[in-house]
Amino acid sequence: MAVETPHTTEEKKTLPLLRTEELLLNLGPQHPSTHGVLKVILTLEGEKVVKSEPILGFLHRGVEKIAETVTYNQFIPHTDRLDYVCAMYNNFAYVRAVEKILNISVPERAEYLRTIVAEVQRIIGHLFWLGTQALDIGAMTVFFFTFRDREVLLDLFEELCGARLTTSWYRVGGVERDFTQKFIDDLSRFIESFHTKIEEYDTLLVNNRIWLARTKDIAVISGEDAVAYGLSGSVLRGSGVDYDLRKVSPYGAYDKVEWSVPLGTKGDTYDRYWVRMEELKESTKIIRQCLAQLPEGEYKAYLPQVVAPPKERVFTDMESMIYQFKLYTDGFKVPEGDVYCGTEAHKGELGFYIVSQGGGKPYRLKIRAPSFIHMGAFDFMAKGYMIADVITIFGTYDIVMGECDR
Amino acid sequence: MKKIRPFRVPRGMESGTDHALAKRIQTDFPSAYLGATIFRGDLSVHLNREEIVPVCTLLKNDPALDFDYPVHITSVDYPNDPERFEVVYEFFSIRQKHQIRLKARVPEDDCTIDSLTALWPGANFLEREVYDMMGIRFNNHPDLKRILLPDDYDEGYPLRKNFPIQGRGWRDTFDFQK
Numbered sequence: 001m002a003v004e005t006p007h008t009t010e011e012k013k014t015l016p017l018l019r020t021e022e023l024l025l026n027l028g029p030q031h032p033s034t035h036g037v038l039k040v041i042l043t044l045e046g047e048k049v050v051k052s053e054p055i056l057g058f059l060h061r062g063v064e065k066i067a068e069t070v071t072y073n074q075f076i077p078h079t080d081r082l083d084y085v086c087a088m089y090n091n092f093a094y095v096r097a098v099e100k101i102l103n104i105s106v107p108e109r110a111e112y113l114r115t116i117v118a119e120v121q122r123i124i125g126h127l128f129w130l131g132t133q134a135l136d137i138g139a140m141t142v143f144f145f146t147f148r149d150r151e152v153l154l155d156l157f158e159e160l161c162g163a164r165l166t167t168s169w170y171r172v173g174g175v176e177r178d179f180t181q182k183f184i185d186d187l188s189r190f191i192e193s194f195h196t197k198i199e200e201y202d203t204l205l206v207n208n209r210i211w212l213a214r215t216k217d218i219a220v221i222s223g224e225d226a227v228a229y230g231l232s233g234s235v236l237r238g239s240g241v242d243y244d245l246r247k248v249s250p251y252g253a254y255d256k257v258e259w260s261v262p263l264g265t266k267g268d269t270y271d272r273y274w275v276r277m278e279e280l281k282e283s284t285k286i287i288r289q290c291l292a293q294l295p296e297g298e299y300k301a302y303l304p305q306v307v308a309p310p311k312e313r314v315f316t317d318m319e320s321m322i323y324q325f326k327l328y329t330d331g332f333k334v335p336e337g338d339v340y341c342g343t344e345a346h347k348g349e350l351g352f353y354i355v356s357q358g359g360g361k362p363y364r365l366k367i368r369a370p371s372f373i374h375m376g377a378f379d380f381m382a383k384g385y386m387i388a389d390v391i392t393i394f395g396t397y398d399i400v401m402g403e404c405d406r
Numbered sequence: 407m408k409k410i411r412p413f414r415v416p417r418g419m420e421s422g423t424d425h426a427l428a429k430r431i432q433t434d435f436p437s438a439y440l441g442a443t444i445f446r447g448d449l450s451v452h453l454n455r456e457e458i459v460p461v462c463t464l465l466k467n468d469p470a471l472d473f474d475y476p477v478h479i480t481s482v483d484y485p486n487d488p489e490r491f492e493v494v495y496e497f498f499s500i501r502q503k504h505q506i507r508l509k510a511r512v513p514e515d516d517c518t519i520d521s522l523t524a525l526w527p528g529a530n531f532l533e534r535e536v537y538d539m540m541g542i543r544f545n546n547h548p549d550l551k552r553i554l555l556p557d558d559y560d561e562g563y564p565l566r567k568n569f570p571i572q573g574r575g576w577r578d579t580f581d582f583q584k
Binding site for chain 2: 101230231337364375
């Protein structure tokens with residue numbers, strides 16, 4: 001069979017030399033840069049993204065349904081598994097929502113302990129993000145450096161509660177146990193030297209031409225669009241919107257220490273990187289001040305109907321034993337009503353909406369997961385960029401699929 | 407004429423009728439407004455589902471209200487109520503720093519409500535999740551399909567109260583299960 005080629009100049013004019021059409025490409029679900037199991041169906045024109053459709057749910061475990069069958073305290077370990085690299089903040093967000101519906105407050109020392117650990121968790125989260133984002137872009141060394149330092153903090157968590165990732169350290173009405181002196185010493189030592197570590201990361205990235213080319217003017221989103229899409233956290237602040245729940249509705253000890261909210265200007269991947277790097281420094285400041293101010297006192301509220309009494313009391317005191325028995329069999333009773341409580345986790349606004357009809361189990365529990373909502377803006381942000389930039393957009397959201405799919 | 411569910415303030419909650427935002431909705435949309443409650447400092451306004459879009463248009467576009475940030479959209483199932491489902495919207499205004507929660511009831515036989523995607527593009531995924539989990543259909547939604555569960559999943563809607571906690575299907579046909 002003869003090969004059909006345009007012979008005459010007349011034909012050359014009418015026929016295109018290259019066949020062009022849109023290409024459909026499945027990215028994921030098994031791809032190392034999708035930060036879990038996420039699939040995106042990309043419609044490409046050459047190497048440009050025309051449309052992208054995220055396919056979620058590969059990690060869906062029905063956590064919201066499970067919540068309806070367990071007592072409020074039993075749900076705390078389930079929150080660890082939402083955003084499994086930052087379990088502490090999930091615990092914090094959840095217990096805050098339960099405390100809001102119960103209308104109880106926690107002792108001052110517990111507030112400080114919670115704030116310190118939450119900020120340590122934020123540092124861990126940002127280090128994890130920085131390492132993987134740089135790895136996605138091709139800078140391998142940053143990953144080793146950040147994971148080396150993350151390891152120190154995870155060892156601290158192990159000292160604190162026996163677990164590195166699934167911590168379950170927060171409790172309704174306080175925390176599970178107090179800091180040890182070793183924890184405080186190790187944390188202070190880390191915080192004192194952490195700025196040198198940040199400088200070390202900067203030497204690898206700040207003047208790195210590849211890093212700048214891959215992050216500057218990539219995935220730009222204006223402040224107004226970011227708000228309308230419901231983006232939060234560093235992604236929103238990278239677009240210059242001053243919205244940080246730690247300032248808007250302060251909790252913990254955030255209103256008792258001096259710190260500032262870094263804001264980007266352009267809303268590109270570089271600004272979000274810059275915001276997170278500044279937040280690392282702010283977290284260091286918060287932890288240093290909190291450790292200096294750390295008041296004496298109880299680490300758990302004395303509310304026997306909600307908070308399990310200390311073990312010494314349970315073994316010596318009949319009343320405490322009854323309370324403990326009631327708590328671990330029926331759970332505490334929560335008044336009828338519904339609350340939403342948002343907490344500034346390092347990924348964005350992590351909120352819990354709890355509907356109670358009285359009784360020991362939530363009637364309905366909804367998790368406002370920042371990763372899920374960020375994926376809603378994915379198509380908007382990826383449009384018009386190269387396929388290689390799609391990978392950096394996953395990174396810049398800092399998505400964790402455990403939280404996204406719940 | 408459709409039967410409007412008489413609104414009462416539940417036990418333990420304050421009435422929110424005097425709240426400025428609730429008053430504003432009441433004066434602008436008297437037919438949509440059913441009542442308002444305040445619980446733990448959060449204002450909830452109960453609305454007729456027919457007028458959810460006009461009310462939200464006011465909330466978003468009025469500079470004094472300025473609800474630019476969609477916090478979450480979710481749904482609750484009350485199987486024993488005449489209007490079975492409740493769609494819950496939570497909005498926040500980043501400039502005005504105030505919050506509002508809207509609640510609209512949806513009956514089971516006509517399980518639809520209008521979509522807010524045109525106002526807040528972020529509502530797209532949130533409404534898809536409500537559809538996926540509770541089976542409430544959103545009119546005028548650009549791409550209403552399942553989001554967390556597979557597209558061909560036909561065992562119902564998991565967050566409805568009559569959906570079993572334990573899985574059912576092939577495994578239940580095993581002999582030792584009986």
